Amino acid sequence: xxxxxxxxxxxxKNPIITAxxxxxxxxxxxxxxxxxxxxxxxxxxxxxxxxxxxxxxxIVETPCGMLNAIGIQNPGVEAFVRDKLPLLPWRETAIxxxxxxxxxxxxxxxxxxLAGEEGVAALEVNVSCPNVQSGGAAFGQDPTQIRKVTExxxxxxxxxxxxxxxxxxxxxxxxxxxxAQEGGADAVSLINTLLGMAVDIxxxxxxxxxxxxxxxxxxxxxxxxxxxxxxxxxxTIPVIGIGGIGTAEDALEFILVGASAVQVGTANFxxxxxxxxxxxxxxxxxLKARCSNFAELRGSLDLS
Amino acid sequence: xxxxxxxxxxxxxxxxxxWDEPSxxxxxxxxxxxxxxxxxxxxxxxxxxxxxxxxxxxxxxxISRSDADSVTFFFQVVGRGTARxxxxxxxxxxxxxxxxxNGFSVADQTPTLLLAGGMGIAPFRGYIEKHPTPEFLRxxxxxxxxxxxxxxxxxxxxxxxxxxxxTSPDDLPMIIERIENEVRGAQGGIVLACGPLPFxxxxxxxxxxxxxxxxxSLERTMACGVGACLGCVCKDGHDKHVQVCxxxxxxxxxxxxx
Numbered sequence: 001x002x003x004x005x006x007x008x009x010x011x012x013k014n015p016i017i018t019a020x021x022x023x024x025x026x027x028x029x030x031x032x033x034x035x036x037x038x039x040x041x042x043x044x045x046x047x048x049x050x051x052x053x054x055x056x057x058x059i060v061e062t063p064c065g066m067l068n069a070i071g072i073q074n075p076g077v078e079a080f081v082r083d084k085l086p087l088l089p090w091r092e093t094a095i096x097x098x099x100x101x102x103x104x105x106x107x108x109x110x111x112x113x114l115a116g117e118e119g120v121a122a123l124e125v126n127v128s129c130p131n132v133q134s135g136g137a138a139f140g141q142d143p144t145q146i147r148k149v150t151e152x153x154x155x156x157x158x159x160x161x162x163x164x165x166x167x168x169x170x171x172x173x174x175x176x177x178x179x180a181q182e183g184g185a186d187a188v189s190l191i192n193t194l195l196g197m198a199v200d201i202x203x204x205x206x207x208x209x210x211x212x213x214x215x216x217x218x219x220x221x222x223x224x225x226x227x228x229x230x231x232x233x234x235x236t237i238p239v240i241g242i243g244g245i246g247t248a249e250d251a252l253e254f255i256l257v258g259a260s261a262v263q264v265g266t267a268n269f270x271x272x273x274x275x276x277x278x279x280x281x282x283x284x285x286x287l288k289a290r291c292s293n294f295a296e297l298r299g300s301l302d303l304s
Numbered sequence: 305x306x307x308x309x310x311x312x313x314x315x316x317x318x319x320x321x322x323w324d325e326p327s328x329x330x331x332x333x334x335x336x337x338x339x340x341x342x343x344x345x346x347x348x349x350x351x352x353x354x355x356x357x358x359x360x361x362x363x364x365x366x367i368s369r370s371d372a373d374s375v376t377f378f379f380q381v382v383g384r385g386t387a388r389x390x391x392x393x394x395x396x397x398x399x400x401x402x403x404x405x406n407g408f409s410v411a412d413q414t415p416t417l418l419l420a421g422g423m424g425i426a427p428f429r430g431y432i433e434k435h436p437t438p439e440f441l442r443x444x445x446x447x448x449x450x451x452x453x454x455x456x457x458x459x460x461x462x463x464x465x466x467x468x469x470x471t472s473p474d475d476l477p478m479i480i481e482r483i484e485n486e487v488r489g490a491q492g493g494i495v496l497a498c499g500p501l502p503f504x505x506x507x508x509x510x511x512x513x514x515x516x517x518x519x520x521s522l523e524r525t526m527a528c529g530v531g532a533c534l535g536c537v538c539k540d541g542h543d544k545h546v547q548v549c550x551x552x553x554x555x556x557x558x559x560x561x562x
Contacts, residue, residue, distance in 0.1 A: 021534075024531055028528075057525070061361055269361055269532075272532075
């Protein structure tokens, strides 16, 4: 059975990619499976300078999901390139850098650092940072800003595929996907977390120090599937599905609505070998879906 | 952090035995997951298979003891996860990954004071069992619930042991003073502590004041247990966020801000 997928200039041995922020730098999971078996790894969000992230508490368990407000704690892009990337099996598995910045210019500079790195297969742009210059609305909620940031990253990416990761906290996800496409994106990935909140009636305090955080996990899968479906109809560039994927069947559902590949996120926390188990389980799920390759399954949803 | 979990794999093991009677204080024994050992102070993540998707995370527990056949955890029911773990049926499968993090120092022929607060007694059972010179150990155990709720008597049979019962909040100043005195008296030896945060804070301050070598085991809510989610961080001695799961849970008292 052919598990390979090709899109946006990438050739992956299978469509299972681990999602940013849920798989560390990959190295944390080396004991639980062979990283080379994954289609790809999106590393923890990287910023130009190291970031300490948000104060504690940062995570809350919710029914069928979780909230997080980590705040992109990371050692900075240079430490990633120097200390982490050389240890990753980048020749065998696509290592995708996730970029986080708070201005178009900073996104450009960050891209400049990574564009020359042979071990980085593609760049994923996280547009969820509030843009202080334009009044605090997140880049990802404004199609004009999405387009601008995409253009800036694309300009300095030296030919590396640029994936724009979209937020679901918008009125029209198709509009945002189109803005990324118009900015020159090679693909879009969605969805990022849904904005949520949890409170404690005894202490009368929010459960996250940041008050609000991002909801992820199986709870958000129907929302994610709907968004991916709409994005696939809005753009011609490839779409990567993310949101509550925990089994091979879940992965196939996203491919059925049109995704070229998927990212597994919160499921990595349920058990640290889950992404590897999903890879192992793909052939069985494909038999169930009566498909022998993903190109045939992709977007074949019967809407008649 | 990779160094700490080289032998770690995810295993599915069976719950051994049955419950005597329902209790909020739970001793949970599982089939040995194939570990070739562990260092007392290390922990494991537990997630019963039948949890399905409702509870998202495994639960981190200090390893109380382990031998060739089994591994034992000791915990108190405090929420949904622990409540459901306490209702496991014999033969139920539990997904387990560990041993995780680092453990307590073991210093041969060195006076070692074990300070346990409540559930913080859990890791010391294995520590005492595995120590090469247990005659150098002494445990002081501060607790709120009845002493029979904890595996204290087992330890008392093996090493010098004293317990302090906190019966009301009025006892607290007395307990704090007692703990401070114990730390001060540990000159030339080491102090290992596990318990609630205020308890650890008292020990950290006393150790600093009297320049005593001390190690503290921290407890945190965790999602992954392997250093990836960054949900369990604390500040280290340089005011940087570090993961309690991967860089702890046992810290040198000077290396952690609590």
